[in-house]
Structures are given as C-alpha cells and as structure tokens.
Amino acid sequence: MSTALRYGGVVSGGARGPAHRRVEEPTRVSITSVLEGLGTALPPRRLTNEEMARGLDTDDEWIRTRTGITARHVAEDDVATGDLAVDAGAAALKSAGGGTVDAVVVATTTPDQLCPNTASGVAERLGFTGAAAIDLNVACTGFVYGLATAAGLLATATSERLLLIGAETMVRFTNPYDRTTRVLFGDGAGAVALRAGRGPPSHSDYTYEDSFLRMEGREVYRHAVHRMIASLTAACERSGLAVTDLDRVVAHQANARILEAVAGRLGMPVSKFPMTVAEHGNTSAASIPLALAAEPPTPGERVGLVAFGGGFAWGAATLVWPQLSQG
Numbered sequence: 001m002s003t004a005l006r007y008g009g010v011v012s013g014g015a016r017g018p019a020h021r022r023v024e025e026p027t028r029v030s031i032t033s034v035l036e037g038l039g040t041a042l043p044p045r046r047l048t049n050e051e052m053a054r055g056l057d058t059d060d061e062w063i064r065t066r067t068g069i070t071a072r073h074v075a076e077d078d079v080a081t082g083d084l085a086v087d088a089g090a091a092a093l094k095s096a097g098g099g100t101v102d103a104v105v106v107a108t109t110t111p112d113q114l115c116p117n118t119a120s121g122v123a124e125r126l127g128f129t130g131a132a133a134i135d136l137n138v139a140c141t142g143f144v145y146g147l148a149t150a151a152g153l154l155a156t157a158t159s160e161r162l163l164l165i166g167a168e169t170m171v172r173f174t175n176p177y178d179r180t181t182r183v184l185f186g187d188g189a190g191a192v193a194l195r196a197g198r199g200p201p202s203h204s205d206y207t208y209e210d211s212f213l214r215m216e217g218r219e220v221y222r223h224a225v226h227r228m229i230a231s232l233t234a235a236c237e238r239s240g241l242a243v244t245d246l247d248r249v250v251a252h253q254a255n256a257r258i259l260e261a262v263a264g265r266l267g268m269p270v271s272k273f274p275m276t277v278a279e280h281g282n283t284s285a286a287s288i289p290l291a292l293a294a295e296p297p298t299p300g301e302r303v304g305l306v307a308f309g310g311g312f313a314w315g316a317a318t319l320v321w322p323q324l325s326q327g
Contacts, residue, residue, distance in 0.1 A: 030198060031157070032197040032198060033150060033154050033194050033195075033196070034322065035193070035319065035322055036095075036096040036193050036194070036195055036322065036324065037092040037191075037193030037324065038091075038092055038095050038192050038193075038289065038293050039090065039091025039092030039094065039191045039192075039293070040091060040188065040189065040289065041084045041085075042188045042280070043074055043187050043188070044073075046071050046072075046073055046074075047071060049064065049069065049071065049183070052072075052182070052183055053183075055176070058179040066255075067183065067277070068257065068275065068278055069278055070278045070279065071278070072185065072186030072279075072281030073186050073280060073281075074187055075172075080169065081111060081112055081118055081168060081169045082122050082125075084167045084168075084187065085108070085118065085122045086125050087189065088167060088189035088190055088289075089104070089163045089191045090126060092165075092192055092193045095324055095325055096324075099161070100127075101128055101131060101159075102131050102132065102159050102160055103150075103153055103159040103161075103163070104119045104128060104133050104134070105134045105136065105146050105150055105153075105163070105165070106119040106133075107137075107143050107145065107146040107164070107165065107166045107285035108136075108142065108285055109140075109142065109170070109284050109285065110172075117133060117135040119133035119134055119135050122165065126163075132158070132162075134149065138285070138313045139310035139313060140282070140287065140308065141252070141307040141308060141311075141314055142166055142284065142307075143166040143190075143285050143286070143287075143305075144305055144306070144307045144315035145313070146166065147164065147317050148315065148317070149164075150162055150164045150194050154196040157196070161196070162193075163192075164192050165190070166189065166285035166286040166287070166289055167188075167190075167191075167285070168187060168189070168283050168285055168286050169187045170186065170282065170284055171185055171186065171187055173185075184281060184282045185281050185282045186281030186282065188283045188290055189286050190288065190289020190293060192289060220308075221255070223308065223312055224254065224308040224314075225258060225261045225262055225265065227308050227312070227314040228251065228252075228306045228307070228308050229262055229265055231306060231314050231315055231316040232249065232262075232266075233266075235304065235316035239318045241302065241318065243266050244267065246272070246302050246318070247302050248303055249262075249272055249273050249304040249306060250274060250288055250292055250297075250303060250304070250306075251291075251305075251307065253276050253283065253287040253288075253290070254282045255277065259273050259275060259277075260273075274291055274294065275291075276291045288307060296321075298321065299321055299322060299324075300320065301320070302318065302321075303318065303319055303320070303321050304318050
C-alpha cells in the first residue's frame with residue numbers, strides 16, 4: 001500500500017536574476033503504509049447450522065449449498081463490538097512487537113452506541129488516551145475503506161503509527177425468524193497495525209467508488225460479482241499489475257458462491273481465494289483481517305483485497321505482504 005505525495009513549485013526570478021528560471025521537476029516523496037502486525041478475536045461460542053436451523057424453516061443442507069457456511073461464532077449478550085475490537089487490537093500490537101499508536105480506526109456496522117464512537121472507547125481501553133479515534137460505517141467494505149483512511153493519515157503525517165480494526169456483532173442485528181438473512185452472519189474482529197514508511201513512488205492502490213438487518217440475496221450477488229471484479233482490476237492497474245499477477249485475493253467473506261464466481265470470471269483458480277466463510281459466516285468489516293489471519297500470506301506475496309457491501313459500497317487494494325513478528 002502506498003500513497004505518493006508531490007512537492008514542488010515554480011521559482012520566479014529576483015532583481016539580480018533572470019526574469020524566469022527553469023522549473024525543476026517536482027520532488028516526489030512516497031510515504032508508504034507498512035503493515036507490521038495482525039490480530040483477531042472470535043467469540044468462543046460456535047453456532048452450527050443444525051443449531052441455528054432450530055425454529056427456522058431451513059436445514060444444514062439448504063444453508064451449505066447456498067452459502068458455503070457450516071457454522072459461525074456468536075458473541076454472548078454481554079459482549080460488545082468494542083470488546084472484540086480491544087482484543088483484536090491488542091493481538092495486532094503484540095504481533096507488531098508492542099508499542100504505542102497515535103490513531104485508532106474502527107470499521108463497524110454495529111457500534112456500541114451512537115455517541116461516543118466505538119473507537120474512542122477502544123483507544124482508551126488499550127491505553128492510548130489522546131489518540132485520534134475514528135469510526136467508519138461502510139458495511140462489509142469497511143476494512144478496505146479503513147485501509148484507504150489509514151493510508152491517508154500516514155501519508156499526510158497526521159499519524160505515524162495506527163491500529164485499523166474491523167469489528168462486528170452482526171448476529172444480534174438479524175431477525176431470528178428470517179432464514180434468508182439470519183443464517184448468513186457471524187461475529188468477530190480482526191486488526192492490523194500500520195506505520196508510516198518510505199519507499200519508491202507509486203500510484204495509490206485504492207479504488208472506490210425497521211430494526212433488523214435484511215438482505216436481498218440475488219440482487220446483492222449480481223452487483224457484488226460485477227463490482228468486485230471491476231474494483232480489483234482497477235486497483236491492480238494502478239499498481240502496474242494484471243489481476244493474474246496476484247498470488248492471492250483475500251475477499252470479503254460473504255458467500256462462497258460469490259467468491260467462486262469472481263475467481264471464475266477473472267480466470268483465476270479458486271485456490272488463490274482463501275475462504276473462511278464456512279466457519280465464520282459473514283462477519284462484515286471483520287471478514288478480511290480474519291481471513292488474512294486464518295491463512296497468512298507468505299512474505300513477498302502480492303495480495304489483493306476486495307470487498308462489496310451494503311449501500312452499495314465497494315473497494316479494493318493491493319499490497320506486498322511483509323514479514324511479521326510472531327508476537
């Protein structure tokens with residue numbers, strides 16, 4: 001991940017100099033975003049399809065064949081999104097060798113309350129009183145938008161080191177009697193520690209574009225496949241890559257059929273698309289870091305990240321995976 005900054009200007013002549021001087025090429029300084037730690041938090045309670053199907057007009061086979069999901073983790077009633085975010089953030093910092101941060105960004109659709117934001121409480125509980133604290137709500141695309149936000153904070157020297165956390169308690173926001181939506185979601189959190197670095201100039205790797213949650217599955221599927229392909233392709237082009245140059249694509253874990261369709265239409269083997277949806281369900285903004293932690297890339301691998309979520313919103317990023325400490 002990198003963002004290029006350009007500095008420079010026209011130099012005008014003084015009284016003793018020529019009327020005009022040759023304008024030198026602007027100096028290009030690239031401030032890169034360096035990923036140095038990764039951590040996750042999953043509630044201990046694992047809810048299988050068989051358990052979830054009780055009281056719903058469905059069964060394990062119906063859920064598995066349509067979504068690829070076999071189970072999901074569910075937070076207890078006294079566990080908040082912020083609790084999962086704190087645990088994932090602490091794990092990411094441990095992976096990065098400890099230390100402090102000056103900003104905490106939390107991507108979530110299920111904040112602890114409307115005000116104050118969840119990130120403020122997370123920062124305080126982690127001991128970072130005074131750190132900038134930002135919540136982002138872009139549904140399932142939140143982690144990718146969070147990467148863009150983090151890159152901007154680092155590139156402008158607003159922050160030198162920060163935590164980006166995707167955290168969700170989605171299950172409690174689904175209608176317990178709606179089989180088409182209830183079975184899709186799970187709870188969890190994933191976090192990365194990022195710091196500012198300097199590297200060769202490059203283009204930005206980013207492209208953007210009632211009381212219960214409800215999803216129109218077919219419409220989402222159609223848009224998700226198209227938009228994820230388009231945004232990942234655009235991100236690769238900005239990085240000077242073809243999509244097929246990527247060693248792996250870690251996509252938002254919404255539905256196995258979506259990921260299989262994206263891989264097929266890009267002409268890439270499904271083996272390049274790690275899948276955790278079977279065990280986690282759809283954990284919204286937490287799904288990408290959870291998938292990264294479940295099957296960590298090898299240092300030096302070119303990794304694509306891509307997501308699509310409610311709104312609709314979509315985004316993609318590319319990065320070269322670093323060597324991470326084991327904490």
